Amino acid sequence: MKREKEKIKIIPLGGINEIGKNLTAFEYKEDIIVIDCGLKFPDEDMFGIDIVIPDISYLIKNKDKVKGIFLTHAHEDHIGALPYVLKQLNVPVYGTKLTLGIVETKLKEHGLLSSVELIRINPKDIIKLDSMSVEFIKTNHSIADSVAIAIHTPIGVVIHTGDFKVDYTPIDGEIIDLARFAELGKKGVLMLLADSTNVERPGYTMSESTVGKTFENIFSTAKGRILVATFASNIHRLQQIITAAAKHNRKVAVSGRSMENIVTVALELGYLEFEKETLISVDAINKYPPENVVIITTGSQGEPMSALSRISNNDHKKISIIPGDLVIISASPIPGNEKLISKVINQLFKKGAEVIYESLADVHVSGHACQEELKLMHALVKPKYFMPVHGEYRHLKQHAELAIKMGLPQNNVIIVDNGDIIEVSKDTLRKNGSVTSGNVFVDGLGVGDVGNIVLRDRKHLSQDGILTVVVTIEKESSSVIAGPDLISRGFVYVRESEDLMEQAKEIVKQVLKECEDKGITDWATLKSKIKDGLRVYLYEKTKRKPMILPIIMEI
Amino acid sequence: MKREKEKIKIIPLGGINEIGKNLTAFEYKEDIIVIDCGLKFPDEDMFGIDIVIPDISYLIKNKDKVKGIFLTHAHEDHIGALPYVLKQLNVPVYGTKLTLGIVETKLKEHGLLSSVELIRINPKDIIKLDSMSVEFIKTNHSIADSVAIAIHTPIGVVIHTGDFKVDYTPIDGEIIDLARFAELGKKGVLMLLADSTNVERPGYTMSESTVGKTFENIFSTAKGRILVATFASNIHRLQQIITAAAKHNRKVAVSGRSMENIVTVALELGYLEFEKETLISVDAINKYPPENVVIITTGSQGEPMSALSRISNNDHKKISIIPGDLVIISASPIPGNEKLISKVINQLFKKGAEVIYESLADVHVSGHACQEELKLMHALVKPKYFMPVHGEYRHLKQHAELAIKMGLPQNNVIIVDNGDIIEVSKDTLRKNGSVTSGNVFVDGLGVGDVGNIVLRDRKHLSQDGILTVVVTIEKESSSVIAGPDLISRGFVYVRESEDLMEQAKEIVKQVLKECEDKGITDWATLKSKIKDGLRVYLYEKTKRKPMILPIIMEI
Incomplete structure (x- = not known):
């Protein structure tokens, strides 16, 4: 196979068009490495959800290729999905001392510590895999021991900054390793993936x-x-x-x-x-x-x-x-x-x-690079191709524009989505299809058992509550033996709405009578008629749309 | 009665410890006037609520005293409750031209226009009531035609700024009437109530x-x-x-x-x-x-x-x-x-x-006074007493501190809550009891029919959904005729949780059998046993707590 046709595939499974859930796969020949494995906290319309993790179907399908998870730092949006992912994909986890220290605590809580191989690395370390090697580069961030990652392949170097800022007076005395970024840049970097969180802020992040x-x-x-x-x-x-x-x-x-x-x-x-x-x-x-x-x-x-x-x-x-x-x-x-x-x-x-608090005094600084720091990174690394990561679309778009302003041709900058397969060769950059990706909801002990239908129902219930209608019917004659009973929760104060509920009951009775008269024994039809009748009546009287749940007991 | 013992009562029914729902009553002898009549948009935990309006029980109880509602400007948080309040309390509404223009549109939508007396006023106008008179003073704000209100009583003048800023180059050319505030200040102002929204921001709001x-x-x-x-x-x-x-x-x-x-x-x-x-x-x-x-x-x-x-x-x-x-x-x-x-x-x-957008260019300015403008207002009005309004507690507290820094004795500054009765005489300021106040929820056509129980249920439903358990029982023998049937919404995907639901059904069957064996015919006890059994089981298996609704049909 000719070198010219060789490609690195980059597949982000989280962290694009969103803040959090960072996870990116890099695939070259028979190796896949994963950078970070984060969670996201639920949006307000994800009712009852505890946390959100990435869908890693693609990695599971390619289990044998995955050589390890390489962590940039120990924030939840970079390590929080580990306990869930490692249960399905037991691969070595690489990280700096503090990062692994915090990961250990997390794995201990999930009873996973003994079954996972944790490999401690230091900045400047290089891990050699079959077809590529992975280098760690010291950065600054709002947690100690953060690193960027450089992936060395025969067709070129890809750098992922992780979350970073440039702090010339950091507390631990260790400044981001600008020299190494510059050195790699001088030798030639094929592609840069960089943190976009603060791209809207001009100037520098304070130390x-x-x-x-x-x-x-x-x-x-x-x-x-x-x-x-x-x-x-x-x-x-x-x-x-x-x-x-x-x-x-x-x-x-x-x-x-x-x-x-x-x-x-x-x-x-x-x-x-x-x-x-x-x-x-x-x-x-x-x-x-x-x-x-x-x-x-x-x-x-x-x-x-x-x-x-x-x-x-x-x-x-x-x-x-x-x-x-x-x-x-x-x-x-x-x-x-x-x-x-x-x-x-x-x-x-x-x-x-x-x-x-922050609006009254300088009691906080961000952990992310502002525009001038991002420009510094671009200027040092001078990548051939650029892909903004870690941000909503607005951030990615503006980071792309920043790169173009600094001289990159528009075609060498790519804005992607989670699940996209980005193929990079020595002289091409393109999207080529996509893999399964998305949100997996963790709710209590359930991982992925709450989906859109359940969420839609929770949303509906949260707005106008539920009205349950129960009736016991004799199968043969279709005649009502007991009920209808109407029970509501989260809809109206029953005590103050007796008339409404009485009238609603009358409507159900009418529907039941009609059905009995017509000899309808198809309960689905009957239920749908009850729903329709109640929906129209309740909306007219209250301008609310509670969930209506008709239950028919057959004897 | 001696003048020294005469008091003005100030009763805020909204706008204190919250942003929005502004409504304050001023009572002197046989007159009550109301300044503003606003709504508040619901917090995220007020599930399904459309808008929130003030509880005006106190005004309804004192209907005959209420001489009118005096509007400072036409923002929703100052006029939005009018259609609801006027239905219970039909009093004249005073406002400037634009304010009443916008109010008219609103009342028209609610079919109230013909039944309400709208009285147009201009800045500098003074409306004479039995025991007090009400003066309007031009201000600047993010809506045209805003005014502050000065209430003249025999024991002194009370000024309510409404929402304001100081704009020396306003679009309509009309600067806030600083001269009138100064003139009143020079003559002596008993009490000032002022907008606290932007008290945390140093400097001036831009024009x-x-x-x-x-x-x-x-x-x-x-x-x-x-x-x-x-x-x-x-x-x-x-x-x-x-x-x-x-x-x-x-x-x-x-x-x-x-x-x-x-x-x-x-x-x-x-x-x-x-x-x-x-x-x-x-x-x-x-x-x-x-x-x-x-x-x-x-x-x-x-x-x-x-x-x-x-x-x-x-x-x-x-x-x-x-x-x-x-x-x-x-x-x-x-x-x-x-x-x-x-x-x-x-x-x-x-x-x-x-x-x-705002973080990229100066495409917006606030409508509220920052610290230096507030200081200007305090310096001009030089009130004897001060009460910060329009803000959460943090804002009220800081506005109070600003007033104290400017020379007011601590005892002359009062931070209050909605419903408090504040009594001001020529030389005293104190809280003296309170009246009913609070949030009235508007949900669809219902005003006040959704209370805390309904909201609590909606919240519960939004988190983990509902599991309805229905069983038909023969009254005499306590024996089960049909069911139990379990129907869930917003809890789990039933298809993926068949085992869970089967097991849950078994638990209900056991409870039913025990009760039948023991001859329990008290359905309340039976329901509570079903609830307890299911709650424990489901939490253990899923770490979720759906609402459990047992329904017993008796035949």
């Missing part, structure tokens, strides 16, 4: 260390307790909080399950540094005067079951707000969470706390 | 005319059609779009019911000025080349049924996107709408349109 300065300012003047809510996984943020606390003679307690887990892992692996006695148990906070206490909690997104939300509602077992508390919400609202966060802020203010 | 400059820039270079989505009621915005269009030889078509209504009213009343032939029908847009067309539409909040949303989904009868279209979303997302708007933007980009 994580600027947040530390804000903490320092706040901590130096605060008189009472300080509570800081942030993302559990942002270990550098935690480090800065703890450093500021220690400097101002404050002990630190940690609240919230995910926060406790991450702190444990980060401590074990050496990602947090402080004097042992700085950390105290939540049970001990009342032993210290308020001015010597900092509490780090989960709940920066206003999640109703989180520690901060419970604290704000006086619903936390061990922590309640005392007037004079200062609460810092060290995060930005993820779109859709604004109202939840606002609710928590209002409650905290009502309880007598001061609350500082 | 509406800055948006016109952005339009001018965009229109002067655009090559294809231009679509602008904005709030229908922002007539100055519409004027600026039309002016820019006319200047660049573009015809203007209007799409969306509320937009068409408002344009009609504004034209009739002289609030929009342009050459007649500028306006064309939506049916005529294809007669003109793309570079000569502007379409103004509703849907700037991504509302699923709005014109822009339909256009973005190829679901609009008369308008579809053609590549090269430029869409301007001239609005900010109202918290909670971010995802809906993002969906529309993504769809528009996919269809080949360019999309400009």
